Amino acid sequence: MTNSKHQIEADKIRKQFSEGDAKRDAEQKTPDDVMRFDNILYGDDKEFQKWQLLDVYRPKGAEKSSVLAKLPVIVIVHGGAWVYGDKDVYQFYGMSLARRGFAVVNYSYRLAPEKKFPASMQDTEKVFRWIVDNAEQYGFDTQNVFAVGDSAGAHLLALYASAVTNAEYAKNFPFIGKKNLTLRGIALNCGKYKMDGEQEKELQTELLVEILMPKGGTSDELHLIDATAHVAANFPPSFVMTCRGDFLVRQAPLITNALKTAGVPYEYRCYGTDEKALWHVFHCDMRLPEADICNNEECDFFKKLMK
Secondary structure (H helix, E strand, C coil), rough: CCCHHHHHHHHHHHHHHHHHHHHHHHHHCCCCEEEEEEEEEECCCCHHHHHCCCEEEECCCCECCCEEECCCEEECCCCCCCCCCHHHHHHHHHHHHHHCCCEEEEEECCCCCCCCHHHHHHHHHHHHHHHCHHHHHHHHEEEEEEEEEEEEEHHHHHHHHHHHCCCHHHHHCCCCCCCCCCCCEEEECCCCCCCCCCCCCCCCHHHHHHHHCCCCCHHHHHHHHHCCCCCCCCCCCEEEEEEEECCHHHHHHHHHHHHHHHCCCCCEEEEECCCCCCCCCCCHHHCCCCHHHHHHHHHHCCCCCCC
């Protein structure tokens, strides 16, 4: 049974975040040059099937007669403090990436407190397996797969990237296996990577970890979900982004230091200035010129990694 205090807090965050996202996307619509395939079931949790759905977005004009041409893939791992968010909140951001020449897979995953960690990791693995199984139908180039994640999604993506590249860490997640797929690179945007230490006043980390983890955030659990602790040499090349005005700006050096120590290639960007500060996950606001610049640079980073 869900802890009532946890459910109240999650519902409060969901209401607050959804109001902001609805305002951000109020004037947005599907671009004429994007084709979309919506509400595809990828999971088998009967109770939470609405959280195991994905969309696919592709640029129009990439077809070969009735066959979809193979395109490099970007998987979107949404944020939301581990308790909020779904694919619909990321649809316009996702379609903007598709317009840059990618097949984009935008998925929802099971959230806390209703489903504790590692449910989100299990769903992420299911999505990558779904990509392999459906590559021909949707025109996925499975040898050039990339992923982007922001905030809590950057944390989840970093953990998943470690699980598929660090054999010792992977022992914690026996549901993750080998796939005919190459994760060429990732982008970690405005992420929260380490759960202990200095607490950002805007993010109630201790309470959120208590909501997220089965045992409430024991020392072993904190180590398990420390995204800086499991980066190995084979971790995918990474684009790490934050901005002036991001309340998690101090988290970015924690992950870049881990990448540097492991010898992982990475690029780092901090957008905005002290005079013109931005805000947390600004890159999802399609009205912003700075979002356009950031997303162009991330996609260019991916294109340089393609083989």
